Amino acid sequence: DTEVTQTPKHLVMGMTNKKSLKCEQHMGHRAMYWYKQKAKKPPELMFVYSYEKLSINESVPSRFSPECPNSSLLNLHLHALQPEDSALYLCASSSEGAMNQPQHFGDGTRLSIL
Amino acid sequence: GEDVEQSLFLSVREGDSSVINCTYTDSSSTYLYWYKQEPGAGLQLLTYIFSNMDMKQDQRLTVLLNKKDKHLSLRIADTQTGDSAIYFCAESDQAGTALIFGKGTTLSVSS
Numbered sequence: 188d189t190e191v192t193q194t195p196k197h198l199v200m201g202m203t204n205k206k207s208l209k210c211e212q213h214m215g216h217r218a219m220y221w222y223k224q225k226a227k228k229p230p231e232l233m234f235v236y237s238y239e240k241l242s243i244n245e246s247v248p249s250r251f252s253p254e255c256p257n258s259s260l261l262n263l264h265l266h267a268l269q270p271e272d273s274a275l276y277l278c279a280s281s282s283e284g285a286m287n288q289p290q291h292f293g294d295g296t297r298l299s300i301l
Numbered sequence: 302g303e304d305v306e307q308s309l310f311l312s313v314r315e316g317d318s319s320v321i322n323c324t325y326t327d328s329s330s331t332y333l334y335w336y337k338q339e340p341g342a343g344l345q346l347l348t349y350i351f352s353n354m355d356m357k358q359d360q361r362l363t364v365l366l367n368k369k370d371k372h373l374s375l376r377i378a379d380t381q382t383g384d385s386a387i388y389f390c391a392e393s394d395q396a397g398t399a400l401i402f403g404k405g406t407t408l409s410v411s412s
Contacts, residue, residue, distance in 0.1 A: 191343075193343075218398075228404070228405075229403065229404055229405055232399045243399065245399075275343075277344065279344075287397040288332075289332060289349050290346070290400060292346070293343050
């Protein structure tokens with residue numbers, strides 16, 4: 188069982204919809220991450236939050252908007268997505284900020300854009 | 302830049318040992334990781350090794366690290382059908398924040 192919880196598990200949305208992905212961890216970790224994973228590929232880093240501040244944005248399009256309301260929660264707001272954005276979105280967390288600490292992943296949200 | 306290479310497929314019979322190999326480029330990585338991904342699931346942190354260690358054993362799993370050759374391996378003893386999954390090798394990037402993943406090795410276990 189994963190200690191990083193992601194909701195929803197599956198999401199189907201149209202290109203004009205607005206939706207949010209949610210991630211929660213209660214391990215006291217202070218770094219949280221969003222990754223995107225296409226089928227049969229490794230995960231690709233999107234965003235890193237360290238101590239609730241955005242520290243890395245890997246040139247992600249503005250239709251993806253991350254938010255870290257507190258140290259346990261991480262959201263990813265979605266708006267005007269494209270079909271190529273269909274993928275598995277993975278959240279991860281690590282302890283003591285983001286430096287060289289093992290990352291623990293959730294089970295992901297499988298997103299389909301119609 | 303940083304790069305992690307792995308073979309793409311491995312097929313073994315149940316009860317045999319599996320060895321998954323990985324090479325990496327960044328010698329400054331503090332930790333090297335093995336993640337397991339079952340179909341439809343997220344990534345499970347299987348094990349990791351500190352860069353100043355040569356070997357780590359955890360039940361059926363043995364990790365070997367050859368720093369001179371920048372080679373990492375994962376040995377699974379007595380492989381079971383439940384071990385069928387994709388195994389990702391990963392290292393930290395130079396900033397120590399992002400993970401650099403290999404393309405993943407698909408392990409297929411036949412009974």
